[in-house]
Amino acid sequence: xxxxxxxxxxxxxxxxxxxxxxxxxxxxxxxxxxxxxxxxxxxxxxxxxxxxxxxxxxxxxxxxxxxxxxxxxxxxxxxxxxxxxxxxxxxxxxxxxxxxxxxxxxxxxxxxxxxxxxxxxxxxxxxxxxxxxxxxxxxxxxxxxxxxxxxxxxxxxxxxxxxxxxxxxxxxxxxxxxxxxxxxxxxxxxxxxxxxxxxxxxxxxxxxxxxxxxxxxxxxxxxxxxxxxxxxxxxxxxxxxxxxxxxxxxxxxxxxxxxxxxxxxxxxxxxxxxxxxxxxxxxxxxxxxxxxxxxxxxxxxxxxxxxxxxxxxxxxxxxxxxxxxxxxxxxxxxxxxxxxxxxxxxxxxxxxxxxxxxxxxxxxxxxxxxxxxxxxxxxxxxxxxxxxxxxxxxxxxxxxxxxxxxxxxxxxxxxxxxxxxxxxxxxxxxxxxxxxxxxxxxxxxxxxxxxxxxxxxxxxxxxxxxxxxxxxxxxxxxxxxxxxxxxxxxxxxxxxxxxxxxxxxxxxxxxxxxxxxxxxxxxxxxxxxxxxxxxxxxxxxxxxxxxxxxxxxxxxxxxxxxxxxxxxxxxxxxxxxxxxxxxxxxxxxxxxxxxxxxxxxxxxxxxxxxxxxx
Amino acid sequence: xxxxxxxxxxxxxxxxxxxxxxxxxxxxxxxxxxxxxxxxxxxxxxxxxxxxxxxxxxxxxxxxxxxxxxxxxxxxxxxxxxxxxxxxxxxxxxxxxxxxxxxxxxxxxxxxxxxxxxxxxxxxxxxxxxxxxxxxxxxxxxxxxxxxxxxxxxxxxxxxxxxxxxxxxxxxxxxxxxx
Numbered sequence: 001x002x003x004x005x006x007x008x009x010x011x012x013x014x015x016x017x018x019x020x021x022x023x024x025x026x027x028x029x030x031x032x033x034x035x036x037x038x039x040x041x042x043x044x045x046x047x048x049x050x051x052x053x054x055x056x057x058x059x060x061x062x063x064x065x066x067x068x069x070x071x072x073x074x075x076x077x078x079x080x081x082x083x084x085x086x087x088x089x090x091x092x093x094x095x096x097x098x099x100x101x102x103x104x105x106x107x108x109x110x111x112x113x114x115x116x117x118x119x120x121x122x123x124x125x126x127x128x129x130x131x132x133x134x135x136x137x138x139x140x141x142x143x144x145x146x147x148x149x150x151x152x153x154x155x156x157x158x159x160x161x162x163x164x165x166x167x168x169x170x171x172x173x174x175x176x177x178x179x180x181x182x183x184x185x186x187x188x189x190x191x192x193x194x195x196x197x198x199x200x201x202x203x204x205x206x207x208x209x210x211x212x213x214x215x216x217x218x219x220x221x222x223x224x225x226x227x228x229x230x231x232x233x234x235x236x237x238x239x240x241x242x243x244x245x246x247x248x249x250x251x252x253x254x255x256x257x258x259x260x261x262x263x264x265x266x267x268x269x270x271x272x273x274x275x276x277x278x279x280x281x282x283x284x285x286x287x288x289x290x291x292x293x294x295x296x297x298x299x300x301x302x303x304x305x306x307x308x309x310x311x312x313x314x315x316x317x318x319x320x321x322x323x324x325x326x327x328x329x330x331x332x333x334x335x336x337x338x339x340x341x342x343x344x345x346x347x348x349x350x351x352x353x354x355x356x357x358x359x360x361x362x363x364x365x366x367x368x369x370x371x372x373x374x375x376x377x378x379x380x381x382x383x384x385x386x387x388x389x390x391x392x393x394x395x396x397x398x399x400x401x402x403x404x405x406x407x408x409x410x411x412x413x414x415x416x417x418x419x420x421x422x423x424x425x426x427x428x429x430x431x432x433x434x435x436x437x438x439x440x441x442x443x444x445x446x447x448x449x450x451x452x453x454x455x456x457x458x459x460x461x462x463x464x465x466x467x468x469x470x471x472x473x474x475x476x477x478x479x480x481x482x483x484x485x486x487x488x489x490x491x492x493x494x495x496x497x498x499x500x501x502x503x504x505x506x507x508x509x510x511x512x513x514x515x516x517x518x519x520x521x522x523x524x525x526x527x528x529x530x531x532x533x534x535x536x537x538x539x540x541x542x543x544x545x546x547x548x549x550x551x552x553x554x555x556x557x558x559x560x561x562x563x564x565x566x567x568x569x570x571x572x573x574x575x576x577x578x579x580x581x582x583x584x585x586x587x588x589x590x591x592x593x594x595x596x597x598x599x600x601x602x603x604x605x606x607x608x609x610x611x612x613x614x
Numbered sequence: 615x616x617x618x619x620x621x622x623x624x625x626x627x628x629x630x631x632x633x634x635x636x637x638x639x640x641x642x643x644x645x646x647x648x649x650x651x652x653x654x655x656x657x658x659x660x661x662x663x664x665x666x667x668x669x670x671x672x673x674x675x676x677x678x679x680x681x682x683x684x685x686x687x688x689x690x691x692x693x694x695x696x697x698x699x700x701x702x703x704x705x706x707x708x709x710x711x712x713x714x715x716x717x718x719x720x721x722x723x724x725x726x727x728x729x730x731x732x733x734x735x736x737x738x739x740x741x742x743x744x745x746x747x748x749x750x751x752x753x754x755x756x757x758x759x760x761x762x763x764x765x766x767x768x769x770x771x772x773x774x775x776x777x778x779x780x781x782x783x784x785x786x787x788x789x790x791x792x793x
Contacts, residue, residue, distance in 0.1 A: 409649055409650045410650065411649075411650040411651075411691065412650075416650070416651065416655060420658070420662055420668040420671070420672075421668050424662075424663055424665075427662060427663075431648075431650070434650070435650055513646070514648060517646050517648065518659075518663065519631065519634075520634065520640050520646075521634065521635075521640070521659055521660040521663055521707070522631055522632075522634045522635030522636075522660050522663040522664055522711070523631060523663050524627065524628050524631035524632075525627045525628075525631070526628070527631075527663075609642065609646060
């Protein structure tokens, strides 16, 4: 117990001795834990609006669709099947084209009774229910088309008036709507894919409700009508099993869909937002490891004498390593708690229910698994960055540590030989880079991760901007995803910027003596400052190239592999964007590092050489 | 403060850098060699900073190392050299750009007697060849080897003595380092 107290006390004292570094460490880890929390809680939070809609509309547990008139008998059998306690329909469904405000869209027109149904009675958000010549439009579809109550529309060549806007839990909101017409649907297909599909398919259809008579009037061939029936089960949790038990290979047999499947479709945008956040959490986690490694490296270098004192006072290597690790574990625990709190508070801002569902996103649930995963990630980041330097410090010689000897720089002979042919700033920059190859690699990795994130953001932005049918999302669905993407990218940029400044400052401190010496031997302050800045820009260039070309592409395909996405539907960034990304990254890094580098290049030579050991 | 007929205590950093490249060579008490560079790479650095070609800088560095008796140690890093050898490398580095004056700040302060003697002999040779050396030292025995001795106290000149005819060839004896 005494030993643990001692370790805790020493760790807290050292953190309080350097509050700015401790705060930066905390921020770096917190950025990753917050994003991870958002990713984990979003799924649960996004389910709430569907549940609210299901309750408000007396949503069905199973939706059955008969594509042919011969399937109507199958629907009647299902209505009487064991476990079914209620049903509505069958209702006729006709494929049609809807024209409004100069736009034409495919729709699935469902013929409904004017009287309310006991199962799936769409909840009106505006206006009234179906009447002769009056059409009710599904809310997400109405929003995508900008339709309001009272607007005139043409449906199958006939004039109608929008009499209401409603939500339902029987079909996922536009553009995720399930296909309930006989001719079939192609949702989210690219123009190239559409050209290969049979003609007559509805492209990303919307959903409208009419009277039964109006729906039947949309087609001259009654045999082309499909019929849909909504079933209520005694045990809704067994909906999937019910669907499995009534599967049939017959073409005339009804197609069945459980409410869980509809919910998955309805919450797909939220699921995509969750994927975005998890991707962001991974990228931020990698950046956080780089940030923490640089910070820890800097702190460890400053703690050499402290390690020597601890050892001289009788501390065993194990105690020394434990003290050093305890500091970062403590920061990681605080960062995990802060990340969980901020993530839980921010999640509702990113989970708007969308036009197709009612109710708010609700309070995200903070499950033990979320808390465990976020804490493990924070501790993992701290451990990954700390274990090696802590063990190295613990195993160092007491005498050497007490003398506070600087860690000798690395020698990279070929780089020194190559640099001799370059102008003075580049000569010094290459030698600075070669002195600390691990830090240079962290710099390259940090920039490559950020640029890879930008690559994926460019792909996703193009995907979201394309809109249906290419993108598969309407503006209403794309907006929350754009918000999530913005949050992830802003956090990524902030952490990358902090990283660049950290690394530059660590380089400046580490090269105080060599910069001063170069100036004593004839380099100007400008050349010394330019060398320090160039020492950051060279890895930034390598990182930008690695991130823009193989890195971004690989990350995008890795995300697709993990999420089961279809990369064929995405448009990769054009070459000019990638080529522009490289100099833009280098310029940003140069701007970020210029101030600390120039300050480093102007330190007084005499003072530095007198203060720094040879 | 004047150097080569030009006042230098009021010039800018850029001009000072140019002056350091061309007119002044430095030798420090604690050597200040770059640990990651070999002896020859350390010596050629001022020439590279002055814009000489890599080939010319390397040739000059090798000549200087030969002159200080370390040509056989040219490829060794400073950590593999003794204190005296490191200081001789530092002296060679100071001569890289053929400066008008070499400023040596306590050049023997970190050396044992044998290494001090080595460095003093080197300085003697340089002096004989016409190189101006300004040595800062607290050691009266080292000070006694100079032609001109300026004493300072609390940052101010207090005395100047000219010592002529007697140092050459007898440095060690004068410094009390040999019989």
